[in-house]
Amino acid sequence: MxxxxxxxxxYFVVFFSLLVLTLxxxxxxxxxxxxWNMVVALIISITKTVLVATFxxxxxxxxxxxxxVVFAAVFWLAIMLTLTIGDFFTRTNVQxxxxxxxxxxxxxxxxxx
Amino acid sequence: MIASRRKYKLHNSQAVIAEQFDDRTQQHExxxxxxxxFLATEVMFFxxxxxxxxxxxxxxxxxxxxxxxxxxxxxGAFNTAVLIGSSLTMALAVHAAQxxxxxxxxxxxxxxxxxxxLFLYIKFALEWVHDYRDGMIPGLHFxxxxxxxxxxxxFLCFYFIMTGVHALHMIVGEGVMTVLLIMAWRGEFSRExxxxxxxxxxxxxxxxxxxxxxxxxxxLLGAHY
Numbered sequence: 001m002x003x004x005x006x007x008x009x010x011y012f013v014v015f016f017s018l019l020v021l022t023l024x025x026x027x028x029x030x031x032x033x034x035x036w037n038m039v040v041a042l043i044i045s046i047t048k049t050v051l052v053a054t055f056x057x058x059x060x061x062x063x064x065x066x067x068x069v070v071f072a073a074v075f076w077l078a079i080m081l082t083l084t085i086g087d088f089f090t091r092t093n094v095q096x097x098x099x100x101x102x103x104x105x106x107x108x109x110x111x112x113x
Numbered sequence: 114m115i116a117s118r119r120k121y122k123l124h125n126s127q128a129v130i131a132e133q134f135d136d137r138t139q140q141h142e143x144x145x146x147x148x149x150x151f152l153a154t155e156v157m158f159f160x161x162x163x164x165x166x167x168x169x170x171x172x173x174x175x176x177x178x179x180x181x182x183x184x185x186x187x188x189g190a191f192n193t194a195v196l197i198g199s200s201l202t203m204a205l206a207v208h209a210a211q212x213x214x215x216x217x218x219x220x221x222x223x224x225x226x227x228x229x230x231l232f233l234y235i236k237f238a239l240e241w242v243h244d245y246r247d248g249m250i251p252g253l254h255f256x257x258x259x260x261x262x263x264x265x266x267x268f269l270c271f272y273f274i275m276t277g278v279h280a281l282h283m284i285v286g287e288g289v290m291t292v293l294l295i296m297a298w299r300g301e302f303s304r305e306x307x308x309x310x311x312x313x314x315x316x317x318x319x320x321x322x323x324x325x326x327x328x329x330x331x332x333l334l335g336a337h338y
Binding site: 003005006008011012014015018019022023025026029030031032033037038041042044045048049052053055056057058062063065066069070072073074076077080081084085088089 | 141142145146149150152153156157160161163164167168171172186190193194197198200201203204205208211212311314315318319321322325326328329330333334336337
């Protein structure tokens, strides 16, 4: 036995869950929640990703070596996002063509301009 | 040794373990590991685009919402459903391969190709052509004249590059599936030997995951306007 064979019923359950989550994220987008719209959308997207990766991509039954690679991919993505976004959110945004007198404020998430 | 090699050549579907592996488990794990390492590089590839998107979305929030409002969220939602459907048929194709059902494998591979083709048709023929007519393509035909027009153009650049690269991955997938379908038709897969199908499944589901993030980030951002 070299691999686990998942039941087809499970695949259909995952499929319908993904469809329901798609409908949910689509309809919630029309409700104005301010900056929480994006948070809700991302939570739903991450949930869908976990469903696809766990069952469709067989991570539920994968070797720990394979899971380590998945963890590494997500971890390195997190490094890239965290450091880049941290930089932009905490530093004053100086453009080369701006004089120091007209320098804009550090950008904060959700501030419209 | 020579005899077993000849056997490998003559009955490809019967002799299923390549020389360098001890058993099927090891062979299967090696293939999975290699495919996932490739997918990890893809995560970094798309991750750079997502990082750039995040930075500029926060710099020009209003313009990005205005740009997103130009897109048709209904078509985006429908295409999401189509792609999820193709992921289901791909998962069922892998199941058919694991249980050694050749005709069912071919049917599900063909269904996946049709659903993937439908997604690409909607994306190019219904969306992009429409976008061109509406003057939404920066540099080619751009007629948006509202406030922050240059930043709306930047959002649309992200839209075309991200969905374009995603579509390119799908076109590559359609090509690989054509080859897999021919191999399945020739009877090159069996209950013991179907790593190709399973590894391609990982790739196809990965494309699905990318779209799962693209849909809310691009189409739903400005929906509540």
